[in-house]
Amino acid sequence: MNTKEIIAMTSAYVMHTYGRIPLALVRGEGARVWDAEGREYLDFVGGLAVCSLGHCHPAVTQAIAAQARTLMHVSNLYHIEPQARLAKVLVENSCAGKVFFCNSGAEANEAAIKLARKYAKKNLGPDKYEIITALKSFHGRTLATITATGQTKYQQGFEPLPQGFKYVPFNDLNALKEAVGPHTCAVMLEPVQGEGGVYEVTPEYLTGVKEICRQQGLLLIYDEVQCGLGRTGKFLAYQHYGVEPDIFTLAKALGGGFPIGAMLARENAASAFSPGDHASTFGGNPLACAAGLAAMDQMLNRGVVDNAARVGEYFKNKLALLSGRYKFISEVRGRGLLLGVELSVDGREAVVRCQDRGLLINCVNNNVLRFIPPLIITEKDVDAALEILTGVLDEINHGGK
Numbered sequence: 001m002n003t004k005e006i007i008a009m010t011s012a013y014v015m016h017t018y019g020r021i022p023l024a025l026v027r028g029e030g031a032r033v034w035d036a037e038g039r040e041y042l043d044f045v046g047g048l049a050v051c052s053l054g055h056c057h058p059a060v061t062q063a064i065a066a067q068a069r070t071l072m073h074v075s076n077l078y079h080i081e082p083q084a085r086l087a088k089v090l091v092e093n094s095c096a097g098k099v100f101f102c103n104s105g106a107e108a109n110e111a112a113i114k115l116a117r118k119y120a121k122k123n124l125g126p127d128k129y130e131i132i133t134a135l136k137s138f139h140g141r142t143l144a145t146i147t148a149t150g151q152t153k154y155q156q157g158f159e160p161l162p163q164g165f166k167y168v169p170f171n172d173l174n175a176l177k178e179a180v181g182p183h184t185c186a187v188m189l190e191p192v193q194g195e196g197g198v199y200e201v202t203p204e205y206l207t208g209v210k211e212i213c214r215q216q217g218l219l220l221i222y223d224e225v226q227c228g229l230g231r232t233g234k235f236l237a238y239q240h241y242g243v244e245p246d247i248f249t250l251a252k253a254l255g256g257g258f259p260i261g262a263m264l265a266r267e268n269a270a271s272a273f274s275p276g277d278h279a280s281t282f283g284g285n286p287l288a289c290a291a292g293l294a295a296m297d298q299m300l301n302r303g304v305v306d307n308a309a310r311v312g313e314y315f316k317n318k319l320a321l322l323s324g325r326y327k328f329i330s331e332v333r334g335r336g337l338l339l340g341v342e343l344s345v346d347g348r349e350a351v352v353r354c355q356d357r358g359l360l361i362n363c364v365n366n367n368v369l370r371f372i373p374p375l376i377i378t379e380k381d382v383d384a385a386l387e388i389l390t391g392v393l394d395e396i397n398h399g400g401k
């Protein structure tokens with residue numbers, strides 16, 4: 001099928017929940033993808049921070065193929081070796097003691113919310129249920145996770161929303177102090193807000209949040225669905241700050257492109273769940289966990305995280321230089337390969353123009369260009385992307401709108 005045919009069939013049969021770009025990608029390799037007409041693109045979207053090892057990484061595709069021939073699914077009625085192995089890897093590389101597997105970021109956060117409530121009811125008292133989250137946060141699209149998300153645009157039209165959530169401005173410690181009330185049981189944050197516009201937590205804030213949680217007996221939950229797994233130049237984003245959570249969540253890059261999510265908790269918090277409290281039919285199935293094992297082996301043992309740190313810094317420095325050149329760049333933000341360039345003009349035009357020149361980028365909030373490329377990109381890939389981006393920014397600068 002050609003692009004036009006794929007678009008027409010999508011429009012006819014797929015529910016219209018996405019404002020899609022008129023592009024149909026059919027193949028990928030490393031940091032490059034090809035459309036249905038065979039046109040090549042340098043991919044700085046990376047499946048929305050999913051394809052951190054690049055597209056179709058041979059170790060991941062090989063593991064999936066081998067596991068698919070052996071055993072794909074048996075259910076959690078039984079013990080599953082790849083699930084146990086992947087949990088061990090994640091526990092050995094984090095502050096967590098135990099892992100619950102699911103299939104997506106929203107499900108991981110849903111599990112975190114349930115665990116926090118269960119823990120609080122057991123250990124803090126019957127009216128402890130409220131979770132404080134940040135404005136501009138993003139935690140997913142289920143009813144509980146759109147409610148946890150501190151942006152009304154995701155909530156409108158779906159009322160009544162579940163109870164027990166409260167929002168505070170990000171990086172404002174006094175606001176959090178004031179928000180903690182008699183029902184509060186947990187604070188949930190992204191160490192780097194992704195969808196909200198690429199905002200990094202400050203070290204002082206995170207340290208202060210942890211101290212408030214300690215004093216008030218609250219659980220600290222991190223949503224590392226986007227910023228975790230090497231994205232910021234450390235395996236987990238919180239490791240930059242040395243402020244460990246009680247619970248954290250992963251998904252996006254965990255399966256090297258294959259769908260899988262995880263909710264992880266310290267032993268103390270994890271023990272609030274008993275058999276029957278939470279479950280997922282597909283969660284932790286052999287196929288997803290085999291993909292996750294191969295992906296995490298690459299990430300942890302093949303220099304992928306260090307590459308993200310090094311190339312990310314190179315990229316950010318170059319973007320900072322650009323900000324001196326164009327008046328309409330108001331800020332360059334982010335860490336590792338989760339970078340944002342805020343514009344004082346609409347950024348969607350730049351996305352389209354970059355795509356026409358063979359570079360895929362993404363824009364959040366209509367004015368923040370977001371770069372979340374595969375973590376395996378080189379300085380040369382960054383140079384190629386910057387050459388295209390500079391050409392596009394020149395056009396916009398000259399009023400070529």
Ligand SMILES: *Cc1c(COP(=O)(O)O)cnc(C)c1O
Nearest residue numbers: 104105106138139140194225226
């Ligand atoms: C993408 C994302 C989610 C939701 O993940 P899904 O897999 O789409 O459910 C949750 N939290 C953060 C921080 C995300 O970036």
